[in-house]
Each structure stands twice: as C-alpha cells, then as structure tokens.
Amino acid sequence: MELLERLAECIETGKADEATSFLPEQRGEKGASELTMEALDLGFSPGEILSEALIIGMNRIGDKFSSGKAFIPNLLISAKAMKAAMIHLEPFFKTGEAQYKGTFVLGTVQGDLHDIGKNIVKMVLQGSGWNVIDLGTSVSADKFIKAVEENDAKFMGMSALLTTTMLNMDKISSELKSRFGDLKVFLGGAPLSQQYCDKIGADGYFADPRSLVKYLETY
Amino acid sequence: MKDTNRPDIENFVKTLWGKKGNFVPICELGVHPEIKGKIIGRPVQSLQDDVEFWYKAGYDYVKLQPIADFNPMNIGTGSNLTFKEDGTLQRKWASESQGVISSWEDLEKYKFPSKEDFNYSKFEKVRELLPEGMGVIGQYGDIFTMTWEMMGFEGFSMALFENPELIDELNKRLGELVLSMFEYFAQSDIVDILWISDDIAYTNGLLMGPDVLDRYFFSWLKKIGDLAKKYNKPLIYHTDGVLWDVFDRIVECGVNALHPIEPKAMDIKDVKERYGDKLCLIGHVDVDLLCRGSKEDIRNKVRENIEKAAFNGGYCIGSGNSIPEYVNFENYIALLEASKEFGKYI
16 A cells, blocks of 8 residues: 555554554554654655645544544544654654644633543644644633734634633633734534624634634635 | 422323323432522521422422442542542543543552442431422432543543453443442332433534443443333433434433433434434423523423423423533523423323
C-alpha cells in the first residue's frame, strides 16, 4: 500500500507505533510514528504528510464519528496516533517550514469545569491541521482576550455543560467581539442551540466537532 | 399546588406497567435539597422531612438509596475528582484524563466497600413515616458510569484498546456491589419500584459503541431486569441522550419505564410511536425551559407532553433530567400545577 495511505490508515485505526498491539491484523507493522519518519526520510514535505495522510486519517474517523459508526474512544485513540506522528513534524512548524491552517482558541466557559467535549473538539481540530490554544476550564473573558491577542487568533470556541454556565457565554462573547472585530466566536455543549447562539450574537453553534471543522474549511 | 394530596402508588405502578390509570402521575429522579426545602418551608434534614417533600409536592412515592461509600479510604480526593456526601464519586463534573485507577496496581490498592457495608436503615425507618397511599422507589446505578469515572474518561477510553481486562475486573466489582442493592430492593416488602440510573448517551449519540455498552452495562441491566421480573416490580431506567440504536436492548433487559426522554435528544412523539407499547415514558420537560422559560411555557409543555404520550396511559410528567437548584422555583411549581390541571383522565 502506498506510504501515505498506510499512514492515513494508522491514524484512522489508532496504530500509534510498531508496539501498538491491539490491532491483530497490524501487529508487528510500522505505526504512525515510524511511517512519518520514513515519509520525511523519503522527501515528503511536512505539509504533504499532514494534508495527504494525517488529516485524511483524522477526517475518516471524524466522519465515522459524525455518522454514529465510531465513538469517542475511537477519536481518542486516533488522536493518540496523530500525536505520535506530529512529534516528528512539530520542529517544522516551529521553523515555519510547515504551516497550520490557523489558530483556534478554545476553552470551557467561566464557572464550568466540564472538559471532555472541549478536549474532543481540540483533538479533531488538531487532527485537521489547526493550532489549538487550549485554555482549559472555567475560562474568564480576560483569559480569552489575552489568548486571542497573544496568538492573533481569528477563531475561538466556548463550551458549556449547564444552563447556568451557558449564560456566561453572553457577556464573554460580547466582550470578545467588541474588542476584536474580525474574531469569530463558536459555541458548543449540551444545553446550547443555534437559537441561543443567534440570541447572543455569536457566530455559530456546532453539535459535533466534525461539523465545526467543515465550517472552518470555508474560510 | 393544592393543599391536600392523595398519593396513589397503585395508579403510579399501573402507569409504569404501561397502562392507563385515573390520572397522569408526576415523577422525578432527583430534586435538589434547596428546592425540596422551599416546598416544605425549611431545610430537609431528616428522612421525615424528605417524605414530607415528596408528599407535599404531589408525588406518589419516596425515592430512597442505601447509604454507600464507594471510596472509604478517600483515595484520590486530592485530585480534581470530587465526592458527594455519601462518598460516591461526584457525577456533576466528568473526570478528564486519568482517574484513581489506571493500572492493576491501582486496582489492588483501592479499597472497595463490601455489600455488608451498605446501610439500608432508611428503608426500615420509612415504613412508619409513609402516608397512606404512598410507596417507595429503591434507586441506585452508575455501574458503567463509576467504571469510567474511576479510570477517567480518557483513561477508560484508552484502556478499551490497551487494557480491557482491567476494565472487566473493575466493572465486575462495581457491578456486583450495585447488583446487591437491587437484590435488596427486589426482595424488600417496603419497595414497590426499582430504579436504575446510568447514562450511556448524550445529545448527539451513544457515549460508547453498543458492543462496549453490552459488556459493561447491558449485562448488568439484564440481571437487574430479571430481578424486577422475578419479584413483579416495575423497573425504571434513567439515561440521557439519543437511544434509537439501543432501545431494543433496553426493552430486552426488562426495563418497563424510561426516563427522562431528554428533549434535545429525542422527541417524545417519536418515542411513543415506536416504543410506547413496550415502555412507559417519563419526563421530557426541558430543564433549560424550567430555568429560563415562562410559567406559560411550562404549562403548555406539560399539556403538549400529555397529549402526545399519555392518551393511552404509559406516561409520567417530569423534567428532562432532574430539578437542580438553579431551576426557577416558580416554574417548578408551574410544572406541578399543570400536571394536576391537565393530568386527570376524563
């Protein structure tokens, strides 16, 4: 099988390296880590490896997740394989030889400690070639402002689990949007809806990370 | 809300069996102590206070749990995990990354309770406190939830691929402990109804694949369903989320009533059409509506739910999850009042 396709398959199935043993049909074979190094040695550019293999693999598992054919653990194991590959590409991003699609600031809204959903969004965004600044949980407007400013980010996302914490998004979204005119603010989480997003003037509500990624591709 | 209440456990049980009683009952899994206190006019500090709440609010039952500490050695309390007063893991904030058990060594070091440690004194004491016509629900759950919470959600997810035997053993220990509670409930002459709660889904889908849920949840639900059937008591099951892919499994396990038909996940009309002949449905008044809606919104929603789901019995009015402390109290009263207004079969 062609090298980049094998690499994409390793990302999709979660085969991080040769030692990954839970896939009987791939036991003893190279994983995402080894194949990424091999691709670099063969002269594939970091950008090509990212877009033609890693993102392809993450998109496949992301699509399966969106259609209910894969579940959160599948995303997580694929993200682990993605991390194993990205370790070899990160130096190229630092030198500027490879480029992220953009920077996305992410956090759970102030007062809310829930982060599983946010972490999944982070993994899917990273897997799609985005640089994600994860601010963690219970993030205040000031913290979002600082991160957007320092990273010159054009996109940010907030998540919430409860109706009460969701209400904090209104003030934070308004403050960020009035401060940064070209910033797009996206919302997600169990109590959220497009109706609430429209009410507070945010730019989009997404029920799952894959639909957010697809939307970002339009920019 | 009327001053006199006549609990009718027989009507409630009849509804749970999918039949049509004299009126549509109300039903909740959980009501926050602050809300309970507002109903009875003082803090809820005793079993008697609790019974008074369920009675005054118009429910046909008192819901009881055994006192159980699943972390008697307070392992991991210094981490981001928090614990409720009864020692069970806090379920409000799901634990990220690694929990208290991520290896066989952690499992062997962890001190589990034994079933003999569970305290059922409330079930004995309630006998003399129950008003006429009022019954008892025995409730517990979270076999699957405690399994992943103790490992951390990410830890559990990775272990599915990398160390499934560890999950098997942890799940077995927790399952046997919780099953023993349902053995008590089933055999107790004071308990009328069994209620298991264990979230397996969220707004957009299942938390895990059906094969994972079969292994770590449905196998236990079947055992509990068999107990309920053996002792002829209805079994209520609570889970949030979209359940279309597992409805048949839920029915096969012996569940008689499903709660709360989370409004953002499923429409009650659809559920009634497809499974109304197999399951009593409970709930479906959105918690967000109870928080931010108007009293008229609540009244309309209760009426709408009754029209869609109670026409041939097999429906109980309630929230789309629970009544937390941040629900608008006037809206909760509106829910109770609307239930009385629209819930009588003519």
